[in-house]
Amino acid sequence: xxxxxxxxxxxxxxxxxxxxxxxxxxxxxxxxxxxxxxxxxxxxxxxxxxxxxxxxxxxxxxxxxxxxxxxxxxxxxxxxxxxxxxxxxxxxxxxxxxxxxxxxxxxxxxxxxxxxxxxxx
Amino acid sequence: xxxxxxxxxxxxxxxxxxxxxxxxxxxxxxxxxxxxxxxxxxxxxxxxxxxxxxxxxxxxxxxxxxxxxxxxxxxxxxxxxxxxxxxxxxxxxxxxxxxxxxxxxxxxxxxxxxxxxxxxx
DNA sequence: AAAACATTTGTATATTTGTTCAAATGTTTA
DNA sequence: TAAACATTTGAACAAATATACAAATGTTTT
Numbered sequence: 001x002x003x004x005x006x007x008x009x010x011x012x013x014x015x016x017x018x019x020x021x022x023x024x025x026x027x028x029x030x031x032x033x034x035x036x037x038x039x040x041x042x043x044x045x046x047x048x049x050x051x052x053x054x055x056x057x058x059x060x061x062x063x064x065x066x067x068x069x070x071x072x073x074x075x076x077x078x079x080x081x082x083x084x085x086x087x088x089x090x091x092x093x094x095x096x097x098x099x100x101x102x103x104x105x106x107x108x109x110x111x112x113x114x115x116x117x118x119x120x121x
Numbered sequence: 122x123x124x125x126x127x128x129x130x131x132x133x134x135x136x137x138x139x140x141x142x143x144x145x146x147x148x149x150x151x152x153x154x155x156x157x158x159x160x161x162x163x164x165x166x167x168x169x170x171x172x173x174x175x176x177x178x179x180x181x182x183x184x185x186x187x188x189x190x191x192x193x194x195x196x197x198x199x200x201x202x203x204x205x206x207x208x209x210x211x212x213x214x215x216x217x218x219x220x221x222x223x224x225x226x227x228x229x230x231x232x233x234x235x236x237x238x239x240x241x242x
Numbered sequence: 243a244a245a246a247c248a249t250t251t252g253t254a255t256a257t258t259t260g261t262t263c264a265a266a267t268g269t270t271t272a
Numbered sequence: 273t274a275a276a277c278a279t280t281t282g283a284a285c286a287a288a289t290a291t292a293c294a295a296a297t298g299t300t301t302t
Contacts, residue, residue, distance in 0.1 A: 062279060073278085074281085077279060081281090
């Protein structure tokens with residue numbers, strides 16, 4: 001057997017077993033990794049990202065949000081449901097109106113960071 | 122015409138014109154909004170997020186990365202290309218080997234923040 | 243030069259998903 | 273109670289995309 005190599009797993013030879021082990025551990029230790037991916041995925045769609053940015057500093061009803069986005073009310077409502085479930089946006093009912101806002105600091109923080117990241121590219 | 126309402130745009134009545142205008146402006150002012158969404162989208166897929174996390178603290182060749190992820194080399198390579206284009210990961214060639222790493226501080230920062238965010242939910 | 247190997251790339255396919263229309267729900271007002 | 277309105281929800285369709293296999297590229301070694 002060659003110097004650093006280890007028995008193959010999944011038919012793949014391992015070159016640096018130590019680093020592979022570390023990587024495996026890092027992934028395994030992140031128990032809510034699917035939830036993290038889900039949050040990123042929700043922000044990774046222009047319509048939804050725009051929704052979040054639109055209601056970052058002031059709340060809007062679904063109707064006005066659709067207007068601001070120049071989009072369909074139904075489309076906005078569908079996307080809002082996804083964002084709501086992930087606790088990325090919150091809402092407040094007032095009669096038949098529903099006002100949405102995105103006051104979660106975490107979310108606006110990461111949007112700012114990614115904004116910086118893409119600017120540099 | 123009713124009190125606060127304004128002429129319809131896209132067949133939608135506007136309730137709070139001031140906030141709609143602010144929202145529109147906030148969206149319009151973010152010139153690279155599609156790039157921002159793209160970065161989020163790339164992190165929003167479990168395979169790619171795991172890749173990034175795997176190589177956050179130590180570099181790995183494609184082969185070992187595939188092993189650590191228990192996945193296909195081709196699949197990993199395809200996803201690495203996307204991550205590379207978005208400057209989320211970088212690589213270093215050494216002969217026929219290619220070592221990938223994700224040392225971008227921005228990226229590990231936002232992953233940590235989202236990790237916190239999802240924990241609270 | 244050829245064999246061996248790591249990685250990349252092209253193609254095809256199955257799955258996911260964003261959007262739209264239509265209908266349903268729930269609230270206010272006449 | 274009925275009409276008007278805001279929002280939600282269901283269903284269907286088109287578009288995007290993650291994955292796998294096969295072939296191509298590029299590098300090292302014999």
